[in-house]
Amino acid sequence: MVEVGRQYGSFKKHLNPSLLGSIFVEKLRGYGIFQWVYERNVYGFPKEIGSNHKIRLAFLKSFKLSHGNCILPKISLKREKEMEKLVRISKSVLLALTLTMATLMASMPVTFAHTPPISVPTYAYVMVSPNPVGVNQPVFIVMWLHAAPYTAAGIGGDRWHDFYITIIKPDGDRVKLGPFISDPTGSTFTTWTPDKPGRYTIIFNYTGQVLSLYHPITKIPGQTSVFVNDTFLPSSAVTYLTVQEEPIPEPPTYPLPTEYWTRPIEGQNTEWARVASHWLGGAHISSQGAYMAGVVVGPPNLWQKDGVAPNSPHIMWTMPIEFGGVVGGTTEIPGVTFYSGGSYEGRFVNAIVMYGRLYFEKPLGHSGTGGGYVCVDLRTGEVIWERSDMGTGKPWPAPIKGQLFDYESMNQHGVVGGVLWAVVGTKWVAYDAYSGNWMYNLTNVPTGFEVYTNKGEIVRYVLNYNTAKRLGWLALWNNTQDNVGLHREIGTGSAAYQWRPRGKEVDMSKAYTWNVTITADLTGNAAPTVYFVIPGDIILGRSSAIAPGVGDKFTPDPYVVWAISDKPGTRGQLLWKKMFPAPAGNLTRRLGPVDTVNRVWTMFDVETMAWLGYSLDTGELLWGPVSYVENAFSYYGGGEGGGQRGFTAYGILYTQGYGGELCAISCKDGKLLWKYGRNSGLNTPWGNYPIFIAAIADGKVYAFNNEHSPNAPYYKDYRVHCLNAFTGELLWTMMGWAGQTGGRGLSTSVVAEGFLVYYNYYDNQIYCIGKGPSATTVSASPKVIKKGDSVLIEGKVTDISPGATSDSIAKRFPNGVPAVADESMGEWMEYLYMQKPRPTDVKGVWVTFDVIDPDGNWVHVGGTTTNDGTFSIPWKPPKEGLWTIVITFPGSESYWPSYACTTILVESAPAPVEIPTPASPEQVSTVQATVEALQPIITALAVIVVVCVCLVAYDIYINRKMFKQAAK
Secondary structure, X not given: OHHHHHHHHHHHHHOOHHHHHHHHHHHHHHHHHHHHHHHHHHHOOOHHHHHOHHHHHHHHHHOOOEEOOEEOOOOOHHHHHHHHHHHOOOHHHHHHHHHHHHHHHHHOOOOOOOOOOXXXXXXXXXXXXXXXXXXXXXXEEEEEEOOOOOOOEOOEOOOOOOEEXXXXXXXXXXXXXXXXXXXXXOEEEEXXXXXXXXXXXXXXXXXXXXXXXXXXXXXXXXOOOOOOOOEEOOEEEEEEEEEEOOOOOOOOOOOOOOOOOOOOOOOOOHHHHHOOOOEOEOOOEEXXXXXXXXXXXXXXXXEEOOOOOOOOOOEEEEEEOOOOOEOOOOOOOXXXXXXXXXXXXXXXXXXXXXXXXXXXXXXXXOEEEEEEEEEEEOOOOOEEEEEOOEOOOOOEOOOOEEEOOEOOOOOOOOEOOOEEEEEEOOEEEEEEOOOOOEEEEEEOOOOEEEEEOOOOOEEEEEEEEEOOOOEEEEEEEEOOOOOOOOEOOOOOOHHHHOEOOOOOEEEOOOOEEEEEEEOOOOOOOOOOEEEEEEOOOEEEEEOOOOOOOOOOOOOOOOEEEEEEEOOOXXXXXXXXXXXXXXXXXXXXXXXXXXXXXXXXXXXXXXOOOEEEEXXXXXXXXEEEEEOOOOOHHHHEOEOOEOEOOEEEEOOEEEEOEOOOOEEEEEOOOOOEEEEEOOEOOOOOOOOEOOEEEEEEEOOEEEEEEOOOOOOOOOOOOOEEEEEEOOOOOEEEEEEOOEOEOOOOOOEOOEEEOOEEEEEEOOOOEEEEEEOXXXXXXXXXXXXXXXXXXXXXXXXXXXXOOOOOOOHHHHOOOOOOEEOOOHHHHHHHHHHHHHOOOOOOOOOOOEEEEEEEOOOOOEEEEEEEEOEOOEEEEEEOOOOOEEEEEEEEEOOOOOEOOEEEEEEEEEEOOOOOOOOOOOOOHHHHHHHHHHHHHOHHHHHHHHHHHHHHHHXXXXXXXXXXXHHHHHHO
């Protein structure tokens, strides 16, 4: 039915409902014929009539339809041209006509209809799929009439209704489904599951109706038609379903990637959504989202709920974005390093990851911004596009957040590209994330608490409350709102449900999805403010100055916290309101993060560094105050001064601070789950290395050492850490001074698509950490051997990530960078990218050795561990023939797998040569004794032989002499 909808939409693209209204004013009956014929053409007549302009006109000119006493006139070529001319009327005229006709149709009876009304035959169709199907497998039952409802336009106008399905089972039992209402194309569907094998009869009955112009439920009028008030007669259709015992195959699913992969992800690999992810900044996920212009301050969020994250410190690539590291030469401060923006000019702020691409603004001089805006490939670091005219002090403002909006309507389905949003006051500027080009603007955006919905909408909860009257309103502003100008048209027609914002500047001052009155008493000692929202569930708010941040150190007495419902049926109703007395001892109590897993909101006491947990559903205290830090520097939880800072994920509160104690506290009961930190010895004055949270993702906490306005040169051995989020186990660590914003001291790192990306103060480069590609090679020598001989198998496994194959590293490793084991990765990366000494105890990677014998059988032989990236394996093939040798690196947490093959030929060995066995000493002695015993006999025989030889010689001499004499 999707194609049907598309054809219908195409028809209305050329014959706009508002345009048709003007045709009605002039020549209504003529248009009525055209509409009737065209729609039947689309849904039932031969394709040629609808696709060929000349045939269609010829058909229309000769077409007459009789219903009782009503004969509809012919349509003319002139009328067709007039209609085409009207299509080209300006938008302002069309809008005026639309409003005029909508008003007329809503307020006046339809006078241009058949008189008297006629009866119109209908033709019903029903289809069941899949067919055949297995027992207890669901089927789709699709039902429709031959034509779309003639007044249907977008969400307005008639729908065919009173569709019923009767199912007769093999045993004669009947099941009745319905009634159903069609969509604008005249069709609808339902699902049903057969429970026994056999032949089922599916009967579709349409009971008929009188066309009314109005939607049967919403009563929204549609486009007018000569068939209004006409009766559409009942019709029915039958089909059959075969159900078998054996289930039919489920739709195919494709496994998650087992090799190095890149974008795009082919559309059928839907399971891959589990490993793919984005970091869109703003309220989606960002330490900065709560502090952006126009956003009501709430708790920052660093929980990346999607995709995977690196299990190894393997570096994919680095990118210098300014001078960095040690300056060199004679300087006032020996070994001084370049400025990294740690004092209020943080670099890499508001970085975004979308579709496997990384977006960020480049620094310029001392400033963290102003150097242009760049989009690079997340996996390679290669620049995809760059704009020097975008950013601070540039003609075009730099983006601070992204959006992936899934627009679903009768006309469109799917995410409508990617948007990068720049914000200037109340104006939002949209750029195309793919190309960096400008697309459209939103103006008059209100201030509110910002949320990203599951559809990808960016919404703001706007609270307006009069404390004197104790009355107000709460509204949901939506940056994708219908009927404000973002779509092709405003109204209820089909065009109003086509996403078309490109090239526009849209006033969003009235872009609200809903608005409810607040009658509850939300008064306190400050204006009521939204603090946190679980969309469609609950809204947490405050009426006291207890938001976290630098400020006066005191607690309002009382401090007021409340919650109202965001559920559609009770939205705006007060759930609870608490007026808590200020804590004793003049403690400063402030709001902390909210745990959506256990439904707990938190507070902390600045002076005692203690945390408290409250029920989101009742407001009651559940646990606390509890404190698990020991270093007094933990008083400073961030760069804003005294106070704690924490982030929630997995039902756990993770806290950080200058005391260097990363604590994991159960949000359910306030108990300490684990704590992590490192003593800094003589390196720093902090006692422990100050530790802060970069991101929480894939069951891991990524943390880093940093501080506000650090001295140059920087303290040594600051690191990036990866911890098990549930146990605190250190999974990996590597040197690196990961960046923060300066000022508030919030992380600028991002995690998406399996990669962690951060700015490193030590050398002012961008580092991308993640699983990289590998390469395996193999050779065998000699290539041809005789059976029984051995062959030497040699090869190597190398890191072919973009950084490892970069020019600077390739010059150091002309034969490739050896792949190393996960447990050696941190030190190896420090050597490879940070000029640290080469580690002496690096472990290699395991490779497996398999062969394919001459008969085609796969045989596993063994394996070995590489040494400095290489391996050597001696092997003796057991039989003659051509052998294939397969060396496989199965991969690790640092590298994707790779393999290589080679072949050898084993020939038959030559036939063996028999060599006499040497006599033993005993045999030699025996032979010598025998020879000595026989010596006289041997001598006598020798004499006899000599005598015989002499006699024979004499006889020959005498005979020859006699022969000569006789001859004379």
